[in-house]
Amino acid sequence: MKKSILLIFLIAILMFTVYAVYDEDDDSTTSFPSTSLEENVSDMGSEDAINAVLSNDLCENIIMDSVPCLQQETAGKKDLSDFLKAETPETTGVLRVQEYVTPYADAVQKYLKDEDLDDADEIYETAVSWIWVSDNTLNDQPDGWLTPTEFLQDTPDFDSNPMPGEIVSDCTEQANTLASLLIGSGEYDEETLRVVMGQVTSSNINGGHAWVEVYEDGEWFPVDATVGPYYDDDLGEVIYPDNYQDIDFDYFRNENYSVIEIWYYYNNEYILDVSSGTGDVPDNWYSVPSGYY
Template identity: 55%
Template sequence: MKRLLLYSIIFCALVIGYANAFSNEQQEQNVENIQSISLNDTQAASFTNGRVFISGDTRGTREMPSGNSPSPGSPARMMQSPQRTVQQPSFQNDQQQLFADRSQFVKDMQSRDELNRFLQGNTVLSDADYHFQMYVTPDNETLLEYLEDNDLEDKYDIYEAALSWVWVSDSLLNGEDEAWLYPAEFLNETPDYSSNPVSGTIVGDCEEQANTLASLLIASGEYNESSVRVALGYVNFDGVTGGHAWVEVYEDGEWFPLDATMGPYYDEEEDEVVAGDEYNGDYYQFTTESYPVIQLWYYYNDEYFVDVMSQTGNAPDNWKETPSSYY
C-alpha cells in the first residue's frame, strides 16, 4: 500500500510538472502568435551582412511578394477590411483611451494581399525593387520646398507640421476604396481637390501621411535611410482592428513610432473636423507609452524594404529590431 501511494505521488508530480512546463511554453507561443512583431524564422530566413535571406532566395526579381502569407486584416486608415473586436488585457485599458476615437479608420482599408495587387497594378517601378518604396521621395523638389517654405528646421518642427494634416478617407477624397498619392501630390494638390471637405488644407489618409513624414525626416537630414522607415501592419484602435501605416525612427539604439494621424481627422458622419489627440505633439510619446500594434506586415523607405511576414527584401542590421512599445 505504501509503495502504491509513493508511485501515485511520483506520477502526480510528473504530470503537474509537465502541465506547468507546457502551460508556460504555450503562453509564450500565444503571445508570439498574437503580436507577430519580431522577425521570425518560419521560412529558414536569416540576416547576413545587413540583408535578409531566405531559402530559395528570389530577391533578383522586381515583383512584389506573392501575398501568400496569412493575413488577418489590412493597413488602419488605408483599406477595406471586416471589423472585428479583440479582448485586450486589463493593463492596456488606459493606453486604449488614447485611440478611442480612431476606430473609424479601419473601415476604409483593403486586405494585405489586395494592397499588394493594387500597388502592382498602379505603381511603375523605377529604381526601386518594391512598389512601396516609390512612395517615399526625400529627394523630391516639392518636399524640399515644403521644408524651406514652412521653416521646418528640425524633426520637432516637421512632426508638428505633420500633425496639422487632416485625415480624410480615400473613399471621400478620391472616390475609391484605395488610392495612394505621392508625397508631392499630397502636399501640393490635395488642398485644391474639389472633393476636399476642408478646402485649402493638406488632407489624406494614413499612407500619405506616413510616407510624407518619413520623406521629410530624411530630406531634412535629421535621419538617413537606415534610421527612418514606414511601417504597415495590423493594429487595434479601442478594440476595433484593421491595417494602418505609421513611421518609426531609430535613436540611441532603439526604434519608436511616430504617427502623423494623431492630428485632426474629418468625421464624415458629423461632417466636421475633429481635433487631434490631446498630448501636445510629444515627439517621444511612444518611447514610454504603448502603441497598439498586433502584427507587422512591411517596413520600407526609398532605399530598403522588408516583408516582415515572409522575411524577403533587404535591410540594415538595426531593422531586425522593433519598438518595445508595441503591445
C-alpha cells in the same frame, strides 16, 4: 460505465479535431498569446523577431484609453500584397510602394523651406496638423495612393476636398510624407527611418494602418501623424481630438503602441516583406519597438 468511456472517447476526438484545424489554419507568423512582444524578441533570431504578431486574446485584455485616437484607412494585407505584386517593375528593382517616399522631391524640399522646419519636433508638429480624410471621400475609391508632392501641393485644391485649402488625405499619405520630410531634412537617413504598414487596434479602430518608425539609441519607436484632426464623413465636419497637440515626436518612445501585426517595412531605398522575411535591409531593421503589444 460504457457510456462514460464512450463519452470521454468522443470528447478526445473532438479536441484533437479542433487542434488539427487550428494548426492547419495557422500561417507563417509567430503568435505570442500570453507574453509581450519585447520578451519574445529577446529570445529570437533577427529574422524571426520581425515576424512577431500578437494574439487577439492579449489585445482584448489591454486597456486602450491611453492610446490616442488613430485614423486608419489602408488596404488589408491581401489587397496590399496584390498591389505590390501587380506593380513590381522588372528592371528598376524598386517596388512601386517605395516610390511614394520621396525625400528629395522638389515639393518636399520646398515644404521644408517654406514652413521653416529645422528639426524632427517641428516636422512632426506640422504633420499632426494635417487633416485626415478618407480615400472614399477624397479619391472616390477605397485605397488611392498619392505621392508626397500630390499630397502637399495638390490636395488643398481637390474639388473633393471637404476642407478646401487644407492639406488632407489618409494615413498612407501622412506616413509616406512624414517619412519623406524626416529623411529629406537630414534628421534621419534611410537606415534609421521606415514606413510601417500593418494592423493596429485602439479605442476607435482595428484595421490596416500606416505609420513611421525612427531608430535612435539602438532601438526603434513609432511616430504617428494621424493623432490630429480628422474629417468625420457622417457629421460632415472636422473633429479635433482632445489634447492631441500635447502628443510630441517622442510620445510613443515611452508609451505603448497597439500593433496587432506588421506587414511591410519600407522607404525609398529598402523594403522588407515581414510575412516572408524577404528583403535586403540593414541589420537593425530586424528589430521592433519594445512598446508594441
